[in-house]
Amino acid sequence: MDQGTPKRSYRRHFIIVSLLVAVVAIISTIGLRAMPKFPRASTQALTVDWLYDLHLVVIGFLFALVMVFMLYSLFVFRRKPGEDGDGDHFEGNTKLEIVWTVLPLIIVLAFGVIGAVTLKDVTAAQEDEMTVNVTAFSFGWQFDYPDLGVEKATTLNLPVGQPVLFKLKSLDQDVIHSFYVVEFRVKQDLVPGVPTQLRVTPNVEGAYKVRCNELCGTGHTNMLADVNIVNQTDFDAWVVEQKAAFSPERLAALGQELHASQGCIACHNVTGDPGGVGPTWKGLYGAQREFADGSTGVADEEYLRSSILASQERIVAGYAAVMPQNYADVLSDQQVQAIIEYIKTLQ
Ligand code: CUA
DSSP states (O other): OOTHHHHHHHHHHHHHHHHHHHHHHHHHHHHHHTSOOOOOOBHHHHHHHHHHHHHHHHHHHHHHHHHHHHHHHHHHTSOOTTOOSOOOOOOOOHHHHHHHHHHHHHHHHHHHHHHHHHHHHHTOOOTTOEEEEEEEETTEEEEEETTTTEEEESSEEEETTOOEEEEEEEOTTSOOEEEEOTTTOOEEEEBBTBOEEEEEOBOSOEEEEEEEOSOOSTTGGGOEEEEEEEOHHHHHHHHHHHHHHTSHHHHHHHHHHHHHHTSGGGTOOSSOOTTSSSOOSTTOTTOEEEBTTSOEEEOOHHHHHHHHHSGGGSOBTTSOSOSOSOHHHHSOHHHHHHHHHHHHHOO
16 A cells, blocks of 8 residues: 555645634634623723633634544544444554643643733722722622711612722621622622622723622522612712711601601600600600619610610610510611611700
8 A cells, every 4th residue: 555645645634624623613712702791891891801702712712623523533434335344543642642731731821821910900909999898798788988978878889980999798697698790790709707809990881780699598689789880970969868868867857757657656755754665765865774673874875776676685664674576677777776866856
């Protein structure tokens, strides 16, 4: 047999397969990159998507490499009618083994470096960052803006173009949650006792959602909060509105409503009449109290709060321990504060 023929025929297969791999790789990559993505709404998202797209190129190439070689072999080298001998025997190929070891090594190392650079990029501190403290609990979110005096917001409002430093925590007795806005592309766990942080510069106005990204319990799927990226004017207006909602005057007015709607009024009058089921609220704030166990104390905020949430701990002398024990479940922190602010006005 002519020694040159098999070699020439292998080269022909090699050229055909190489061309096919190139074509399939390009088509696969185009197809993968054409798949719909969530819109982007942060500068970090652009960097993350760039890295993601780079992965798609490698995935497209590897897919083509495996599929083309496999399918080509299946069809071109299948046994033809009349062929019943053994196939050719190969002793291995050192050159090929070096190539398929070194090439993936280079690709993996390159992605390691690119990944590290990208991580440094998306976590880099920005100038004029606005701090937002994010508190996660089962199952909800709370946002505090220490620079602006906004507390306990239930929606995350951010001005477009403003770099934000999120300081994240989960309540001490709670579980791990994860802060994720898919349009921001970056996410971070919130771990009880371990403060974490995340940087985002929102750059597209719109309405988005924080979704908890850590399976945390029965309420996990509903652990959402609205995110509003708005212009600076709208944001400033929102800040004013949030502050007003927590002003003592607004809270006191809410407290007065709760006094009636939550039934406090049934036992606690506001007229100063000492004959009620429970102590009157008039003149209560700041007054000296005598308790059933003989101890005394001043009716300050802490006392009022514990009297609402754990009323059995200190019973005022002369009254029965009949107050319901479920106000920690019934009332929000804001509502408890509102009742306290209302009592303060009853001097
Ligand atoms: Cu919190 Cu899932």
